[in-house]
Amino acid sequence: MPAEQERLYTVDEFYDMFDKTNERVELIDGRVVMQAAPTLTHQRIVGGVYRKIADHIDAKRGKCSYFMSPVDVRLDKYTTVQPDVLVVCDPSKLDDKRIMGAPDFVVEVVSSDTLRDYRRKLTIYQKFGVREYWIIDPDEERTTVYLFGDPVNVGFYDFDKPVPVGIFGGELCITVKDLIM
Numbered sequence: 001m002p003a004e005q006e007r008l009y010t011v012d013e014f015y016d017m018f019d020k021t022n023e024r025v026e027l028i029d030g031r032v033v034m035q036a037a038p039t040l041t042h043q044r045i046v047g048g049v050y051r052k053i054a055d056h057i058d059a060k061r062g063k064c065s066y067f068m069s070p071v072d073v074r075l076d077k078y079t080t081v082q083p084d085v086l087v088v089c090d091p092s093k094l095d096d097k098r099i100m101g102a103p104d105f106v107v108e109v110v111s112s113d114t115l116r117d118y119r120r121k122l123t124i125y126q127k128f129g130v131r132e133y134w135i136i137d138p139d140e141e142r143t144t145v146y147l148f149g150d151p152v153n154v155g156f157y158d159f160d161k162p163v164p165v166g167i168f169g170g171e172l173c174i175t176v177k178d179l180i181m
Contacts, residue, residue, distance in 0.1 A: 006031065011080050024070055028120060030078040041138050041180060042109045046084045048179030049107050053087060053165070056172040064089040064104065072098035075128045081121065084109050087167065102129040105167045110137040122146065132166045136176060143176055
């Protein structure tokens with residue numbers, strides 16, 4: 001007997017179910033993905049990266065907008081994600097509730113589901129046109145940076161090494177170890 005297929009949801013159905021809740025939930029390829037509350041280390045890293053990005057953009061009087069989770073990023077009819085930190089440089093992608101389209105810069109801090117950040121989201125972010133994707137892994141004390149271009153460039157940084165932010169031409173570097181001490 002064939003296995004019953006899992007129900008796939010559209011973004012509109014997803015918003016009908018979860019738009020008025022405080023739950024951390026994403027829709028990836030039509031599948032609802034619940035997220036556990038983040039750890040304190042996770043939040044320290046997210047807050048620190050966000051602060052560094054925000055300070056840099058503000059000091060340069062930049063036109064890009066910066067956000068941290070939870071904020072919905074709608075990528076297509078079946079995918080809405082909530083990156084930990086993101087930068088959007090195209091104001092036409094912003095509406096009153098969410099981001100409509102790929103951010104320029106995305107940071108995900110690895111939680112319990114490493115496969116989601118290292119594989120599923122990596123594939124999604126590259127497919128939809130994110131320019132730069134960081135995976136910060138507290139257990140491995142390593143940041144993996146993907147610069148999606150032609151060719152794709154990948155860099156690995158231990159927590160004690162400064163990581164250049166590519167979308168800013170390396171003008172800003174973030175040392176993750178400084179964020180959690």
